Amino acid sequence: MDIQTISQKFCEYSASIRGYSPHTIRRYTTSVSFFSRNTGIAELSQVTDENVRAFFYGGRTERNWSVNTYIVYRKSLLVFFRWCVKQGYMERNPIIDIEIPKREKRIPPKLTKQDALKLLELVYHYPYEYSFLRYRNHAIFSTFIFAGLRKSELLGLKYADVDVDNLTIFIRQGKGNKDRIVPISHTLAQSLKRYIEQRKRLGKTNPEFFSSLRGNIGFTQNGLKKLVEQMREASRLPFTVHKLRHTFATLMLEGGCDIFSLSKMMGHSDIKTTTIYLAASAEHLRAQMTKHPLNDM
CATH class of the missing domain: 1.10.150.130 (Tyrosine recombinase, N-terminal domain)
Structure with missing residues (x-):
């Protein structure tokens, strides 16, 4: 067949x-x-x-x-x-005996705190032709850096999924077909509120939270790709959307977030996946060393 x-x-x-x-x-x-x-x-x-x-x-x-x-x-x-x-099309699975090479253990790439702030500053003050783009784009990058969403999760957000009053974002069917609730900070909430005001001003009624400038439709994957390329060139920072997710995780650990809570926010099925960020957070590790009981000698 x-x-x-x-x-x-x-x-x-x-x-x-x-x-x-x-x-x-x-x-x-x-x-x-x-x-x-x-x-x-x-x-x-x-x-x-x-x-x-x-x-x-x-x-x-x-x-x-x-x-x-x-x-x-x-x-x-x-x-x-x-x-x-x-289904009876084959007698046995030929992949079963295929060995798996040892995976390289690499520290996830991330932006420093200073570079993350620099990127957000640039996104907000970029010379846009329309003010709507300023607030929408800042809200997009803030969501990546302050909430750690995946690209597909951000583009799939519905307007009803974002509750800025109660400081939560509801992720529908994230990776692994799992729903989860991500708490958001007041800083992110302010950026989202400014964008929502602009969205209402332009009469956007599409169900997707992030709207395209032209037409009453959601922001597209191709549009996001072009936006990332535009800001990467303007900032001269070698970032990707996934790198922004790594940045969120690392900064959360450096701020004192526990690994279990971070795992839930990231939507990881296995907490072992989250532990890779411990190695990426030098500040977190340095803070743990201060707990050695002989440090006061």
């Missing part, structure tokens, strides 16, 4: 029954297509342990995959072939 046809059936099942997000579905589709294209496999019956192993070995040696890229392809194909076995 044609592997692309089966892949389409798998994705339809994953979306309608498993409830996977469009982003996850795209990852499965891309991974299966890439595997088929690079191995020359068109039919599922052509898949063998040998050509699967050659695919992953070639990825590391010829395409210079990082460990993370390797793991993403392995995980995606593992789930796909597992479903194929369950």
Whole structure:
């Protein structure tokens, strides 16, 4: 049976029954297509342990995959072939015996406190053509830095999800299809309030919290990409949206936030994921050293 046809059936099942997000579905589709294209496999019956192993070995040696890229392809194909076995299309899953390289332990990249303040200052005072953009863009970057939202979570925010009076943001179906509530500071609330006033002034009624300048529609992924590129160039700070999320986590720890609370705010399924930020926070670690009982000798 044609592997692309089966892949389409798998994705339809994953979306309608498993409830996977469009982003996850795209990852499965891309991974299966890439595997088929690079191995020359068109039919599922052509898949063998040998050509699967050659695919992953070639990825590391010829395409210079990082460990993370390797793991993403392995995980995606593992789930796909597992479903194929369950449906009776294959006898066994050829990914099971594929080894996982040791993941590099790297400190998450982040902005310093001074650079984060510099970025927020620049976003607010940038020479925009329309005042609406000043307040919306400042609210966007403030939400990343003061609440640590993922890009998809920010773009998916609904107007009803943001409660500035009670200082909360409700995240609907974040990563892993989990809802969560993120508390917000008064500083972030002030930025959001200024944006809401501008939104009302322009008569924006779209359900998405962050609106595009033109049209009564939500801010788009492409629009956010262009905004980040614009501010990266203007500030000369090498940041990404995910780096701003890392910045939030690190600054929270340096401010004294406990790891359990931070894990809940970040929406991590496993607290071990949150502990990587402990290594990134030199100030937090330095503060812990002051607790040594012999320091007063």
